Amino acid sequence: xxxxxxxxxxxxxxxxxxxxxxxxxxxxxxxxxxxxxxxxxxxxxxxxxxxxxxxxxxxxxxxxxxxxxxxxxxxxxxxxxxxxxxxxxxxxxxxxxxxxxxxxxxxxxxxxxxxxxxxxxxxxxxxxxxxxxxxxxxxxxxxxxxxxxxxxxxxxxxxxxxxxxxxxxxxxxxxxxxxxxxxxxxxxxxxxxxxxxxxxxxxxxxxxxxxxxxxxxxxxxxxxxxxxxxxxxxxxxxxxxxxxxxxxxxxxxxxxxxxxxxxxxxxxxxxxxxxxxxxxxxxxxxxxxxxxxxxxxxxxxxxxxxxxxxxxxxxxxxxxxxxxxxxxxxxxxxxxxxxxxxxxxxxxxxxxxxxxxxxxxxxxxxxxxxxxxxxxxxxxxxxxxxxxxxxxxxxxxxx
Amino acid sequence: xxxxxxxxxxxxxxxxxxxxxxxxxxxxxxxxxxxxxxxxxxxxxxxxxxxxxxxxxxxxxxxxxxxxxxxxxxxxxxxxxxxxxxxxxxxxxxxxxxxxxxxxxxxxxxxxxxxxxxxxxxxxxxxxxxxxxxxxxxxxxxxxxxxxxxxxxxxxxxxxxxxxxxxxxxxxxxxxxxxxxxxxxxxxxxxxxxxxxxxxxxxxxxxxxxxxxxxxxxxxxxxxxxxxxxxxxxxxxxxxxxxxxxxxxxxxxxxxxxxxxxxxxxxxxxxxxx
Numbered sequence: 001x002x003x004x005x006x007x008x009x010x011x012x013x014x015x016x017x018x019x020x021x022x023x024x025x026x027x028x029x030x031x032x033x034x035x036x037x038x039x040x041x042x043x044x045x046x047x048x049x050x051x052x053x054x055x056x057x058x059x060x061x062x063x064x065x066x067x068x069x070x071x072x073x074x075x076x077x078x079x080x081x082x083x084x085x086x087x088x089x090x091x092x093x094x095x096x097x098x099x100x101x102x103x104x105x106x107x108x109x110x111x112x113x114x115x116x117x118x119x120x121x122x123x124x125x126x127x128x129x130x131x132x133x134x135x136x137x138x139x140x141x142x143x144x145x146x147x148x149x150x151x152x153x154x155x156x157x158x159x160x161x162x163x164x165x166x167x168x169x170x171x172x173x174x175x176x177x178x179x180x181x182x183x184x185x186x187x188x189x190x191x192x193x194x195x196x197x198x199x200x201x202x203x204x205x206x207x208x209x210x211x212x213x214x215x216x217x218x219x220x221x222x223x224x225x226x227x228x229x230x231x232x233x234x235x236x237x238x239x240x241x242x243x244x245x246x247x248x249x250x251x252x253x254x255x256x257x258x259x260x261x262x263x264x265x266x267x268x269x270x271x272x273x274x275x276x277x278x279x280x281x282x283x284x285x286x287x288x289x290x291x292x293x294x295x296x297x298x299x300x301x302x303x304x305x306x307x308x309x310x311x312x313x314x315x316x317x318x319x320x321x322x323x324x325x326x327x328x329x330x331x332x333x334x335x336x337x338x339x340x341x342x343x344x345x346x347x348x349x350x351x352x353x354x355x356x357x358x359x360x361x362x363x364x365x366x367x368x369x370x371x372x373x374x375x376x377x378x379x380x381x382x383x384x385x386x387x388x389x390x391x392x393x394x395x396x397x398x399x
Numbered sequence: 400x401x402x403x404x405x406x407x408x409x410x411x412x413x414x415x416x417x418x419x420x421x422x423x424x425x426x427x428x429x430x431x432x433x434x435x436x437x438x439x440x441x442x443x444x445x446x447x448x449x450x451x452x453x454x455x456x457x458x459x460x461x462x463x464x465x466x467x468x469x470x471x472x473x474x475x476x477x478x479x480x481x482x483x484x485x486x487x488x489x490x491x492x493x494x495x496x497x498x499x500x501x502x503x504x505x506x507x508x509x510x511x512x513x514x515x516x517x518x519x520x521x522x523x524x525x526x527x528x529x530x531x532x533x534x535x536x537x538x539x540x541x542x543x544x545x546x547x548x549x550x551x552x553x554x555x556x557x558x559x560x561x562x563x564x565x566x567x568x569x570x571x572x573x574x575x576x577x578x579x580x581x582x583x584x585x586x587x588x589x590x591x592x593x594x595x596x597x598x599x600x601x602x603x604x605x606x607x608x609x610x611x612x613x614x615x616x617x618x619x620x621x622x623x624x625x626x627x628x629x630x631x632x633x634x635x636x637x638x639x640x641x642x643x644x645x646x647x648x649x650x651x652x653x654x655x656x657x658x659x660x661x662x663x664x665x666x667x668x669x670x671x672x673x
Contacts, residue, residue, distance in 0.1 A: 097600075
């Protein structure tokens with residue numbers, strides 16, 4: 001196996017901030033971004049959401065795009081995050097033209113399709129441009145186009161583990177010698193379709209989500225995007241880039257249990273975490289922190305807790321879910337929370353698992369208050385999706 | 400040393416490869432909840448596995464441009480007040496793009512790697528690239544790669560509005576795809592070698608391991624046979640594999656230039672005289 005895989009850039013946007021600085025401040029101050037519906041066009045205003053506090057118009061203006069540009073919110077958020085990641089890595093358009101872009105999404109252009117669908121099916125042509133940007137791949141293409149294009153762009157769509165799986169493909173491209181560096185991550189905007197979809201499954205809580213709490217009753221949906229720049233050790237050193245961390249392991253496994261429910265023994269999550277540790281060649285006891293998928297649904301949190309116990313035993317490392325900050329950012333959660341992990345590692349803190357009050361015998365006991373002054377050497381970041389598409393990423397301190 | 404990758408078996412349903420008889424293939428209650436695309440996906444996956452003597456693959460990787468668009472529409476219409484039907488959770492549950500790949504895993508009891516790609520006209524190639532890399536990197540020994548696409552009257556009408564070239568002509572009418580291939584690291588009983596696969600700008604580059612292929616297939620060859628959809632290149636790939644396996648050519652380059660939006664190239668190499 002060739003050298004290590006370095007992370008040399010990261011960018012993020014979510015309900016708790018645009019960019020790393022705002023995000024870091026919110027995480028350290030315990031400031032949640034979940035609030036009553038403000039931006040999403042939905043008839044039912046009774047939901048709590050983790051919305052990015054900018055309209056499409058404001059995002060376009062920020063990015064220098066025309067107000068009538070035909071582009072999905074998914075793409076807009078993705079561009080904001082990727083721009084920051086490229087900037088931190090010190091990469092420009094030339095570098096983009098020489099590397100692949102791998103993103104994860106499920107919503108794609110649905111936020112626009114649901115708005116114009118009636119017109120799509122009528123003889124009217126005013127918003128037909130949005131038809132071609134409905135599919136997931138088109139939302140990634142629009143991100144790529146903004147930066148002048150990449151060698152190729154592709155899109156993972158494995159529901160809530162999409163962005164984590166984009167990281168895995170990117171790493172495999174580097175390991176196979178197919179690329180020196182890759183931009184990987186995910187982007188997801190809120191849509192009425194997905195809000196009502198999750199609600200129809202009766203897993204949306206109208207109160208604040210309470211991951212791992214005994215009274216937890218579901219998730220709050222969120223949105224956002226995050227990208228990482230992965231580079232081979234050789235390529236990064238050659239251009240004098242400084243690594244933020246090392247992607248030392250990753251795992252992808254399928255729970256193969258049910259389309260939307262998780263197995264009681266957490267087989268998929270267990271395998272994903274174990275694979276990541278095995279690849280890195282470190283014992284479970286070396287892990288300093290686990291950023292859990294922890295959506296706040298009764299089923300996910302119990303299943304994930306069981307998997308964590310199977311991997312780590314009763315002496316599991318500090319665990320927290322940051323869904324209480326951002327809501328569940330679904331396809332983008334894997335990369336958004338990866339950026340949280342990188343920030344935690346760099347600034348030596350453990351983000352709190354907000355809204356936890358009562359222990360549940362079926363669940364792990366999370367970190368409930370911010371802890372500072374901690375040294376994190378190895379951090380595991382979980383992202384699990386419908387269909388039992390479970391992935392886990394392991395980040396290690398650069399030494 | 401990187402390993403070579405082989406294609407052991409394939410199975411497909413297309414305009415020229417009719418649906419099998421699904422009677423008795425699935426439990427009645429289950430069949431009622433399954434869309435046509437899900438039935439097709441399971442049928443071709445099971446056949447590709449049976450032809451390969453593989454019970455459970457190490458990885459399942461799927462490509463689909465639109466995912467389960469019929470279920471998506473069935474959930475969207477009542478939400479937008481275009482239908483009086485109630486919002487049914489099953490439609491949402493089975494609308495996500497990874498529904499098919501996970502259904503195959505559930506049916507096979509496969510806990511291995513599982514992923515779904517949705518990248519327009521190179522969704523299948525993205526899935527194939529993922530599996531190819533993992534076989535080369537020795538992360539898996541077998542991988543089931545699928546390409547599944549359905550078309551609805553509404554979506555066809557929408558595509559027509561956008562001026563998808565040739566939608567109206569009979570030669571490249573909109574169609575559907577269900578195709579599965581079993582990739583292995585072993586040449587035993589394989590149909591051919593999957594020598595290389597490149598996406599996007601790399602597809603046109605001379606970095607392909609064979610600059611002068613003896614066989615060539617493009618959209619102009621397979622779209623008139625199978626119609627057009629986001630995953631039709633998988634049907635072209637099936638033809639390519641069969642031609643190489645039959646000894647028609649030493650190596651064959653399959654090129655996919657999808658409506659000027661995305662490109663890919665795949666190189667298949669014959670095992671004859673190996």
